[in-house]
Amino acid sequence: MWRWSDLGTVLVPLLRLYMCGIKVLLYQVFNKSFTLPVLPRQSGRVAIVTGGTRGMGFETARSLAHLGMHVIIAGNEPEEGAAAVGKIRQEDAEGKVEFVFLDLTSLKSVRQFVQKFKSRRLPLHVLVNNAGTMLVPELQTEDGFEFHFCLNYLGHFLLTNLLLDDLKKSGRPGRSSRIVNMSSATHYAGVINMDDLNRRACYSSHGAYAQSKLALVLFTYRLQEQLTSGGFSVSVSAVDPGMVDTALYDNLWSLAQALKKPVAKVLFRTPAEGASISILAAVSAEMEGVGACYLYNGERRPSSPLSYDAELQAELWKKSCQLCGLQEA
Template identity: 80%
Template sequence: MWLLSVLVPLLRLYLCGMKVLFYQMFNRSFTLPVLPKQNGRAAIVTGGTRGMGFETAKHLASLGMHVIIAGNEREEGAEAVRKIHDENGKGKAEFVFVDLTSLKSVRQFAQTFIDRGLPLHVLVNNAGTMLVPERLTEDGFEFHFCLNYLGHFLLTNLLLDLLKKSGKQGCCSRIVNMSSATHYAGVIDMEDLNRRICYSSHGAYSQSKLALVLFTYFLQEQLTAGGFAVTVNAVDPGMVDTALYDNLWSLAQALKKPVAKTLFRTPAEGASISVYAAAAAEMEGVGGCYLYNGVKTQSSDLSYDSELQVKLWKKSCELVGLQKT
């Protein structure tokens, strides 16, 4: 039983990966259209110090946005800001510390940002980790679940009023959640979200990415019902050559290197989907979508389960100490 509970998530996840690679073998990466200038708009990009997060932050800054890079590596953050300023000249970027595995840190970050009196037009929930060994955060949450999903759930809710105030009809505020094709392999166990009964890093990662899609759809439904000028979409960058894959098994790591050179997307190519969702004119007023390679795509059947969406929302509110709605 234990072996099956570990092998099944692993096989499901790698099958998803093979399907994505097969697609990327025969299809070019999405090319961004010409994007409108974003002067006067402000964005937060979590995990923006490297990889797709950095490329997203850099591109948004080049469009005229004031970009706040939120991350937990101060030196990397300073270097990322320097690179953006050197490459863009007019681009405005800054680094602010946040540890998404700490609910206290997320609350401090959100309150500090709100106290500055800045507007917030774009929130890109990009930070994430993949296939790390079993570990718990300081608040007792499984690491993937907290970093990839729960920290972003709290951050989004704490900043939601500001996003609502900053958006207006015809110029909505936008929330972008970084999911993954691995969500198709995901299963939500409402009785064991922390995966304590039988841990699988593959299952934990897939669950966290599915949770983001469920969160996306439920939040958009609430925003639409309230008539707020805020949209939220989930994006899937495909398989991208980033540090996320550093935790693969040794054999898989060895096989990945030659494959990545020819079939994986570059970080800039992967980031194009986030940038598109955050700034494209075609996405104005469009929410509740799962975007893959620039196209609105059907996500997993489970992600459309409205009852599961409600259950996860209420449980997440309980876990982070938010009033349930």
């Protein structure tokens, strides 16, 4: 039942999120997208890109394949996957590209994907956790999780942890394996309610989305701390692509959707420009051995003060392990 006391719970995250959006747009008015440096060849290396069938994920997969990588596009739309693979192959990419089914809203599907990958005994040098959704109505996954929380964060948390041994074995000093987590400026508006991660007390799609993107940054920093203390050659970065003209905005309410279309053509980044930050983190020489950072427009930037809370990082990690049925590291 709706209560007037819930109004602030809904409006505050909405206003915070749109203020973040306005700040990003103003930045993009006065600053062009950065230009990628010359990137080293990636022949013989293997990458997994989630959500790689379209938008920024596709552009990331395409670029990595052109650098000579064996790219596995992981997604839940087989027809889109086949089309993406066909398009990259037609461009005479030097690397190999393929599609493998993965539904990040299903923990069972994540485990099946990992099992299938491990059975091939391939190395794994790059994992790009790109897939995401934004501002969907209140939905629960088959495991009972809030949709944004599971697709954007928890599914990637499980995927990364199950693939961590492969990433550790594939990295070496001077050429580390890399994990790239797709966050966004909305994480600055995010809060984590450890007692209600599924946001059942009072649902706000804006709050749920911002929470999922903040969770990815907290996860990035906690994971890098563990990897560094263990002496492993694996680096983890959170990246922010800015506001990019992709299908991510299809769930905006009607008026915002109408306003978005003309604005996007002028002020939003293209999917290729947005993907540049993921590609930079995944393979550039300047990011070798650099982890626990938040990247925006080609530069390391401070993330939200809340994202540096070590106690919150540890608490979220512990809770995520419990939710996924993982033994806490």
